[in-house]
Amino acid sequence: MRIAVPVEENEKDICPSFGRTPLFYIYDTDTKEGHFIDNDAMNAPGGAGIKAAQTVIDAKAEIVLVPRCGENAAKALEAGNVKLYESVGLSIEENIQAFLDGKLSVVTDIHPGFHGHGGH
Amino acid sequence: MKLAVLSGKGGTGKTLVSVNLAAVAEQAAYYDCDVEEPNGHLFFKPEQVTEKTVVVKTPEVDPDDCIGCRKCADFCKFNAIAVINDKAMVFPDVCHPCGGCELVCPAHAIFETERPIGKIAKGVSGNVSVTSGILNMGEESGVPIIRTMLKEIKAAKQDLVMIDCPPGSACVVMESIIDADYCILVAEPTIFGVHNLNMVYELVQLFGKPYGVVLNKCLDGENPAEQFCVEHSIPILGRIPFDTELGRLNSNSEIVSRVDDKYHQLFSGILQQVKEAAAQ
Structure with a gap:
């Protein structure tokens, strides 16, 4: 199973924005290995959440750990059978471990999207 | 002559100015482009109203044909x-209906459907033909409604066409002023008012439109918006006093220039100033 996490450019901290995160960390629970991929939607004029969801689905992730998510991204991820769990704090490793231990809950903060009006 | 009335924020007096300038003209067309919250019709109370639905094209996918x-x-x-x-x-709310997806689809699995986003209501109020754009609640962009109205504005035969713009300086405002011969900026006498005035001042300069300012809610003493106009050599077209009676009539949705001769004179004077400024 693959887990995707939106990550800041420092390759350390979880990014609060799913659609406009610079990177995704893709962790494979079978091989216990992970790698970073670029998020092409980072500077998209619009529809960033949709495009980012496409990237995550194409990376064959089944789980996304994120503090919150826009509704278009959530809709695309749902269609791709990707489940969203709410991350706590900034650490990638701690959140992946917390998810594997069953300590993270399903994301409830699905917002209507910021559509170019900030949100950080 | 097509006059657009702008301001950097809502509640400055755009509708007061556009409605009353139309009302004091011999014959005028009034277009409410503030499609998110049109209120000009509340003053004009137009008769013989007809409505037309505005639709946008939205792509749909036939999953059986999609490869x-x-x-x-x-x-x-x-x-x-x-x-x-x-x-x-397809995510319709971020679609800017261009039809491109339908063209590039090799399987012909995409076709366009029409989705209503609002309406345009037309009616008559004495000497003024009144057109209001009304965006449905929850819709992202009123631009298609404004574009539909712009076609009519271009073809309008009246000597005076008033375009009541949405507040601010975003896309919908830019669309609204494209065909204007002259822009009237309405400003409040506060520091905040100056900030808002500056937004639309920058916009009309960017669009190369001739412009002037109407100072609204004028009190005795210092007027920061007036100072701003003097500093930037912006023509002042008129001053509307901060007046309880005017405020009461206006908030009871009366057209002040139709009910009181002194306001008729006030707005006739402003219209004269605008005509002279626009003729230059």
Whole structure:
């Protein structure tokens, strides 16, 4: 199973924005290995959440750990059978471990999207 | 002559100015482009109202025909299409209906449907033909409604066409002033008012439109908006006093220039100033 996490450019901290995160960390629970991929939607004029969801689905992730998510991204991820769990704090490793231990809950903060009006 | 009335924020007096300038003209057409919250019709109370629905095209995908090639998703620069489980999925609220996805689809699996986003209501109020754009609640962009109205504004035969713009300086405002011969900026006498005035001042300069300012809610003493006009050599077209009676009439949705001769004179004077300024 693959887990995707939106990550800041420092390759350390979880990014609060799913659609406009610079990177995704893709962790494979079978091989216990992970790698970073670029998020092409980072500077998209619009529809960033949709495009980012496409990237995550194409990376064959089944789980996304994120503090919150826009509704278009959530809709695309749902269609791709990707489940969203709410991350706590900034650490990638701690959140992946917390998810594997069953300590993270399903994301409830699905917002209507910021559509170019900030949100950080 | 087509006059657009702008301000950097709502509640400054755009509708007061546009409605009353139309009312004091011999014959005028009034267009309410503030499609998110049109209120000019509340003053004009137009009769013989007819309504026309405004639709936008939205792509739909036939999943049986979709081959999951992603040509549509790659083409769409607004990212309104994702391809999930080898089937295209459209997100209508971010679609800027261009029809491109339909053109690039090799399987002819995409077709356009029409989706209503609002309406345009037309009626008559004495000497003024009144047109209001009304965007449905929850819709993202009123631009298609304004564009539909612009076609009419271009063809309008009246000597005076008033375009009551949405507040601010975003896309909808830019659309609204495209065909204007002259822009009237309405300003409040506060520091905050100056900030808002500056926004629309920058916009009309960017568009190369001739412009002037109407100072609204004028009190005795210092007027920061007036100082701003003097500093930037912006013509002042008129001053509307901060007046309880005017405020009461206006908030009871009366057209002040139709009910009181002194306001008729006030707005006739402003219209004269605008005509002279626009003729230069």
